[in-house]
Amino acid sequence: xxxxxxxxxxxxxxxxxxxxxxxxxxxxxxxxxxxxxxxxxxxxxxxxxxxxxxxxxxxxxxxxxxxxxxxxxxxxxxxxxxxxxxxxxxxxxxxxxxxxxxxxxxxxxxxxxxxxxxxxxxxxxxxxxxxxxxxxxxxxxxxxxxxxxxxxxxxxxxxxxxxxxxxxxxxxxxxxxxxxxxxxxxxxxxxxxxxxxxxxxxxxxxxxxxxxxxxxxxxxxxxxxxxxxxxxxxxxxxxxxxxxxxxxxxxxxxxxxxxxxxxxxxxxxxxxxxxxxxxxxxxxxxxxxxxxxxxxxxxxxxxxxxxxxxxxxxxxxxxxxxxxxxxxxxxxxxxxxxxxxxxxxxxxxxxxxxxxxxxxxxxxxxxxxxxxxxxxxxxxxxxxxxxxxxxxxxxxxxxxxxxxxxxxxxxxxxxxxxxxxxxxxxxxxxxxxxxxxxxxxxxxxxxxxxxxxxxxxxxxxxxxxxxxxxxxxxxxxxxxxxxxxxxxxxxxxxxxxxxxxxxx
Amino acid sequence: xxxxxxxxxxxxxxxxxxxxxxxxxxxxxxxxxxxxxxxxxxxxxxxxxxxxxxxxxxxxxxxxxxxxxxxxxxxxxxxxxxxxxxxxxxxxxxxxxxxxxxxxxxxxxxxxxxxxxxxxxxxxxxxxxxxxxxxxxxxxxxxxxxxxxxxxxxxxxxxxxxxxxxxxxxxxxxxxxxxxxxxxxxxxxxxxxxxxxxxxxxxxxxxxxxxxxxxxxxxxxxxxxxxxxxxxxxxxxxxxxxxxxxxxxxxxxxxxxxxxxxxxxxxxxxxx
Numbered sequence: 109x110x111x112x113x114x115x116x117x118x119x120x121x122x123x124x125x126x127x128x129x130x131x132x133x134x135x136x137x138x139x140x141x142x143x144x145x146x147x148x149x150x151x152x153x154x155x156x157x158x159x160x161x162x163x164x165x166x167x168x169x170x171x172x173x174x175x176x177x178x179x180x181x182x183x184x185x186x187x188x189x190x191x192x193x194x195x196x197x198x199x200x201x202x203x204x205x206x207x208x209x210x211x212x213x214x215x216x217x218x219x220x221x222x223x224x225x226x227x228x229x230x231x232x233x234x235x236x237x238x239x240x241x242x243x244x245x246x247x248x249x250x251x252x253x254x255x256x257x258x259x260x261x262x263x264x265x266x267x268x269x270x271x272x273x274x275x276x277x278x279x280x281x282x283x284x285x286x287x288x289x290x291x292x293x294x295x296x297x298x299x300x301x302x303x304x305x306x307x308x309x310x311x312x313x314x315x316x317x318x319x320x321x322x323x324x325x326x327x328x329x330x331x332x333x334x335x336x337x338x339x340x341x342x343x344x345x346x347x348x349x350x351x352x353x354x355x356x357x358x359x360x361x362x363x364x365x366x367x368x369x370x371x372x373x374x375x376x377x378x379x380x381x382x383x384x385x386x387x388x389x390x391x392x393x394x395x396x397x398x399x400x401x402x403x404x405x406x407x408x409x410x411x412x413x414x415x416x417x418x419x420x421x422x423x424x425x426x427x428x429x430x431x432x433x434x435x436x437x438x439x440x441x442x443x444x445x446x447x448x449x450x451x452x453x454x455x456x457x458x459x460x461x462x463x464x465x466x467x468x469x470x471x472x473x474x475x476x477x478x479x480x481x482x483x484x485x486x487x488x489x490x491x492x493x494x495x496x497x498x499x500x501x502x503x504x505x506x507x508x509x510x511x512x513x514x515x516x517x518x519x520x521x522x523x524x525x526x527x528x529x530x531x532x533x534x535x536x537x538x539x540x541x542x543x544x545x546x547x548x549x550x551x552x553x554x555x556x557x558x559x560x561x562x563x564x565x566x567x568x569x570x571x572x573x574x575x576x577x578x579x580x581x582x583x584x585x586x587x588x589x590x591x592x593x594x595x596x597x598x599x600x601x602x603x604x605x606x607x608x609x610x611x612x
Numbered sequence: 613x614x615x616x617x618x619x620x621x622x623x624x625x626x627x628x629x630x631x632x633x634x635x636x637x638x639x640x641x642x643x644x645x646x647x648x649x650x651x652x653x654x655x656x657x658x659x660x661x662x663x664x665x666x667x668x669x670x671x672x673x674x675x676x677x678x679x680x681x682x683x684x685x686x687x688x689x690x691x692x693x694x695x696x697x698x699x700x701x702x703x704x705x706x707x708x709x710x711x712x713x714x715x716x717x718x719x720x721x722x723x724x725x726x727x728x729x730x731x732x733x734x735x736x737x738x739x740x741x742x743x744x745x746x747x748x749x750x751x752x753x754x755x756x757x758x759x760x761x762x763x764x765x766x767x768x769x770x771x772x773x774x775x776x777x778x779x780x781x782x783x784x785x786x787x788x789x790x791x792x793x794x795x796x797x798x799x800x801x802x803x804x805x806x807x808x809x810x811x812x813x814x815x816x817x818x819x820x821x822x823x824x825x826x827x828x829x830x831x832x833x834x835x836x837x838x839x840x841x842x843x844x845x846x847x848x849x850x851x852x853x854x855x856x857x858x859x860x861x862x863x864x865x866x867x868x869x870x871x872x873x874x875x876x877x878x879x880x881x882x883x884x
Contacts, residue, residue, distance in 0.1 A: 185719070187661055187673075187719070188657075190658070191657065191658050201723045202724060205723035213719040213720070214712065215713060215714050215716060215717070215718065215719055216715050216810060217715060217716070217717065424725060424726070426725075428725075531656055572656075572660075572661075573661075573672055573673075574661055574672070
């Protein structure tokens, strides 16, 4: 079995010093370089005898870092949370327009010079919680079959988000978001400056730094928080490698066992974003140029760039309000080879951070709609993803792709429902499935790694104010994946959760 | 670059498709009928925080706001198309909500669907018994604007002095006239006069017609009176043309007329 430190060798070094716990019942803390690298680790672990459990848990449910409502804005504008949020942190049309306009309302009191000297553009979000996690096929030495159901439960803490966001001057907005894990190990989740309304046009806004991609169906502002239900799986899914098929299709000549991307569409990325919108915010676009590092700092991969684009259009339907339709496309690349250097004291050659080359492509293309009918919001989303087999298996670009190996592709579908009974009570239900349309190994069973996820949650906000928010959020989520256990049996993960999500 | 072009092509095709399908036409408010029940549902989401659950301007954040939020129970509104002392039309309230108030906490609620805005208008009318007992006033007629000329601006300046506008708004329109510190609204809350130099907009709109209308209807509940019985329509436009020159936040027609006439870059009074 490979050690975890081996797994991290492609992820650079300077950002390897953050420790994050694994899922609670896996006991052992995992050395974590970054979220992107974590998923890289997960994919490698999935192919090791360590089993797929850790990979799935870490890759799909372990990183529910959230952006959130920003009480700093409510404090400044005097508006209640509900003015901008359907239920915080999920934006409504007014909140989206406020965000798109560079955190400016447009009443000539937006600039910091109009704010009180006591105004400090800061907010905090934190979520004490009780939760229960269950894995139907945890790998364990005590089981004759190698796996057995394991569950755990108890009181727990979330990480903390420290939001600093506002305006530096008229039409220059910013966000700085230090975020920690449960152990208060901080990283910079987000940090950017945006030049708004360039040439006095809402169609030209330029953002630079680390930011959430303009995914209108935002994972950072979702209302579910549990380990299983706290992410959109399709934003992070990477194909499972079938060990049985791998055994019958030798790839030893080229395979290094290194997955070269840990990309997640929900991960914050580093780069530039040019965006714009119509005056009524019904038509929106963004084009982003991003470092091919999945948001990891210190240029750990190569000098390549990715692109992301999103365009959406709202159509006014009287009585029902605006109905939004949109599409996105991400084209990324990831190196398959690195320059290496043998350490002075000897040992295995280590990759030189940033020296990656032999890039291969991956894509994410999808469409979504935000449909509204009185108290019911319906959000369907579809995504098609492709990836080079060289990326999936870590095959260096100078080696031929083995026979029987193909570029994997998969489709994700999601249907999300929000029922807003009133300002302070909202019910959320989500179904998501992911189907592999082409396996990495042609000999794999066609549905290996396919996934189904169901989530239901309630978010109750007992009071509503512009200076603080509290939400009590019970939630249940279940994820079922084919062949995902260490013994390639099907695996079901479930989370029961109740948290006190508060911000001030 | 190849990836970028490919990505551009995909999204471009989608954008064109979406654009073709876009029917983002907003219904004109005159064609909408407000729904009281629907407005009651929406009012707490957007309005309660400032205007209060009873519409009395005593929302939870009202103590921190300056100027204070409107008290709907009084049935007195600043921005109307109707004569002073009368109730506004639904469209007036709709336009106010859409436009917001510059230099006040009231945001422009334009991103809300027109029907939602009209529903809220219908609901907030219920806070005052006036709406149940009186009909809205008849909107004033705004005559065709006279030409913006140096002469018109000059006459406007004379009217500005004659009507004592400077006592509140100041000689240069900064809102710093000698009476400014003493001004209060109908609830005896301090209400500083408008500073024309801050922005190119006015409280009740941004066009010349909006300003003309404000002169003629006044802003009920505030010290800004109606000048309908003091100004002819031509004088009203002269005053509009002059006040425009006080706005130095951006180029405007008044200033652009003045500049070539006097042969210098700008002779806006507040820049002299």
